Amino acid sequence: KAGVTQTPRYLIKTRGQQVTLSCSPISGHRSVSWYQQTPGQGLQFLFEYFSETQRNKGNFPGRFSGRQFSNSRSEMNVSTLELGDSALYLCASSFEGANEKLFFGSGTQLSVL
Amino acid sequence: GENVEQHPSTLSVQEGDSAVIKCTYSDSASNYFPWYKQELGKGPQLIIDIRSNVGEKKDQRIAVTLNKTAKHFSLHITETQPEDSAVYFCAANHWRGNKLVFGAGTILRVKS
Secondary structure, three states: OOOOEEEOOEEEEOOOOOEEEEEEOOOOOOEEEEEEEEOOOEEEEEEEEEOOEEEEEOOOOOOEEEEEOOOOOEEEEEOOOOHHHOEEEEEEEEOOOOOOOOEEOOOEEEEEO | OOOEEEEOOEEEEEOOOOEEEEEEEOOOOOOEEEEEEEOOOOOOEEEEEEEOOOOEEEEOOEEEEEEOOOOEEEEEEOOOOHHHOEEEEEEEEOOOOOOEEEOOOEEEEEEO
């Protein structure tokens, strides 16, 4: 069974640009969550989608947005990039949500110059 | 909101010794507590989890204990091996569900 797939693995952008990250969950999983990981702040929750609906959102500015498609694949978008957005962005999937086993992808390492 | 504290931040043990990592949580409504292992260049991997209706759970060399009254839970790794070297994260689900709150992580080094 294939795991959670995130693309691309690495991204280099400059300030002010926007970026779109993609996540394909494990087959059959309907919940997709996104987390930001930085050395200083650790793992921080961004948002969670279930059956194309955002159920929960973390404390991030509106520049961070996401969506989920009917096949459960998800994308997150960051607009007007700032240096502080440099981080590892992790996607996790599960059948129902974070009250059960979450399976993470390898992440997308975003560097903002 | 939920807050999870994790200690120690780094832990060095000799191969074959045991390692213990401790976490405390703030929200008594949390009822699901997973532990993740993250190796360099990879995403976190679930290694064991426990629900609030259980006090202890074991899986080979790994065990987790939960004290609901004190609101703390611990990861125990016995007979450590070099491949156990990684960053370990504890987490608790937020009372509204649908998200995990993570501890800051513990860097475990197993010396051979």
